[in-house]
Amino acid sequence: MAHWDAARIAIESRLKTGWTTTTIRYWSSGVPFIVPATAYIALQIEEFEAQQITLGPSPQMHRYHGVITIQVMVPERTGAKVSDGYCDTLDTLFRRAQFEVGQSGLITCRTPQKRTVGTQGGWYQNNLEIPYQRDKIH
DSSP, rough: OOOHHHHHHHHHHHHHHHOOEEEEETOOOOOOOOOSSSSSSEEEEEEEEEOOOOOSSSSEEEEEEEEEEEEEEEEEEETHHHHHHHHHHHHHTTTTTOOOOSSSSSEEEEEEEEEEEEEEEEEEEEEEEEEEEEEEEO
């Protein structure tokens, strides 16, 4: 398994293991998603920067920076209170967490930030954004 795939699996596994409250939509999945009538969350992972952080002969430590975005979707009439409660629970799951799976390298999560998206199409949405770094020896 490639380290990119392993990193995605590590993050998805942490969420799946720690979150049993609602349905989870994995953007990486090719399986069609049926939007439930009740609340759900959606996971998106983006890495946007990488650098070698050690010197000398191979192998070297490389650091990848990214953000885990969890979209929290609740029916609009339940609004901010329910969504904020879900964000609090997800915050606890990822804040300062360190984990790895297989060849993922060590993933270190930082301070989550909640961004209110608002109401659209019958859903109230908050996004919880969790910056992270991933250290991998290559």
